[in-house]
Amino acid sequence: MDYSSLINTSLELKTGPVRTSHEASTALKQWPLAANDFMELEKKVSVKQQEKNALVEQMNRVSAENKKLTEVLTAVCEKYNALRSQVMDYLMAKNPERPSPGPNSRPSRKRKCESGNDGAAAANGSSGSSSTDEEESLIKRLREEKITAKISRVFVRTERPNTGLIVKDGYLWRKYGQKITRDNPCPRAYFKCSFDPSCPVKKKVQRSAKDQSVLVSTYEGEHNHPVLSQADQEATDPTCSRSVTSLGSVPHSNSLSSTGPAVAALDMTKSKRANEGKVLPGPKPESLELQRLLVEQMASSLTKDPAFTAALAAAISGRIVH
DNA sequence: CGTTTTTGACCGGCGC
């Protein structure tokens, strides 16, 4: 990868034609004052060159590390998915009479899902818990996990607290409802994906009850089309690029978050030009899912790492200062 | 005039 295209390391010092050493020495004899300047300049150039080399080297090292981590993460995810499907197959084979909910079946009533699926269901009432009961509850939990795996939650901090419930995530949404819920004085807005009428994805956006500058958007389902390009987003909403940068922390996300600008923004070692097409190439659903998972896990681990955030802050401030 | 947003009505599940 050509990192010089990413960061302008050009020192813009060698602007004129190169002199021969003889010409230079003649010139030095003619203007002794200029000789000192030239020496000073030469010194500066060599120092800058060294800095540049060090930076490029560091960039290469970080990139290699990034690549290695991505590979490890991919391997772990693949193993986890394989294991989970094996467990599912095993349990299904043991209990073939139980009907499984279809892929399009919605989670049975959100109220139950949201109240937490943390094994409390496994411990519910039935006396004399046998091994079959345990398996049953495990199947239940696995099914719930499979369903809720398509639900993701994203937290977005907004700069202006009084703006509407708009979260720019790279997709086109049509609002179809708004409700005031019991546990939050702020209204909850309901959106459907309007980019493709057949797209099953829905989104709920509500301000956090604790911190009203934080928008909580909950996604249900997966898009069956690629994300809008930056140009398309700006065409539909000129403010979108700004809000992309305001994408805040992701304190909790129970599974796969949506792809989009956040994904593109994560791998900072990649060239921005990769996203400049009209529409991003639509990856296969499996790889898309894996990609989302990877991005989320990477983002989570990176944002939790104080060393990383400190280094990032230092790099950004250093870049601004220079 | 077509599209999007708003908003009250309606529906269905859940808990008592």
Added chain:
DNA sequence: GCGCCGGTCAAAAACG
């Protein structure tokens, strides 16, 4: 069975 509540529908209004 009834009321509560979250989610959806659809007509009206607003907008470009």
